[in-house]
Amino acid sequence: MQIYKDFHFEAAHRLPNVPKGHKCARLHGHSFQLRITVAGDAPPPMNWIMDFGDLKKVVNPIIDQLDHYYLNDIPGLENPTSERLCEWLWEKLSPSLPQLYSIELKETCTSGCLYTGPNAAD
Numbered sequence: 001m002q003i004y005k006d007f008h009f010e011a012a013h014r015l016p017n018v019p020k021g022h023k024c025a026r027l028h029g030h031s032f033q034l035r036i037t038v039a040g041d042a043p044p045p046m047n048w049i050m051d052f053g054d055l056k057k058v059v060n061p062i063i064d065q066l067d068h069y070y071l072n073d074i075p076g077l078e079n080p081t082s083e084r085l086c087e088w089l090w091e092k093l094s095p096s097l098p099q100l101y102s103i104e105l106k107e108t109c110t111s112g113c114l115y116t117g118p119n120a121a122d
C-alpha cells in the first residue's frame, strides 16, 4: 500500500550543460510540484502507513532549503535538472524516511520526473 503527500516550492535555475542556444541555459523559474510517496503496511489499530503530519515534518525542512532559492547555488544542484533534483531529494529524505517509495517532481504542467530510488530497475 502507498500513501502520498503533495508539496510545492518556487525556485529559479538554469541548466549550464545544455547545448549552445538552448532556452534552458537562460535563468528562469518554476513553481515546482512535488509528490512524496511512502509504502508499507497499515496494520491496526492505526490502520495507516504513517501519519501525513509526520511525513510533512520530514519533508518541509528539506523544501525550505529549495523554496525561493537559486538552485544552482545549492551544493549538489549545480546542474539542477528534474532528474538531479529527484536524486538530491532522495539523498536528503531517505535517511529519515525509510518507507520512501517514490519522488515525483513536476517543473511545469507538462514536464516532470518520477524517481523510485537508486536501487530501482529504471
Ligand SMILES: Nc1nc2c(c(=O)[nH]1)N=C([C@H](O)[C@H](O)COP(=O)(O)OP(=O)(O)OP(=O)(O)O)CN2
Residues within 6 Å of the ligand: 015, 024, 080, 081, 082, 083, 107, 108, 110, 111
Ligand atoms: N530531461 C530533462 N529535460 C529538460 C529538463 C530537465 O530537467 N530534464 N529541464 C528543462 C527546462 O528546465 C524547462 O524548464 C522545462 O522544459 P520544457 O518542458 O521544454 O518547458 P516548456 O514550458 O517549454 O514546455 P511546453 O509544454 O512545451 O510549453 C528542459 N528539458
Ligand SMILES: [Zn+2]
Residues within 6 Å of the ligand: 013, 024, 028, 029, 030, 107
Ligand atoms: Zn527549467
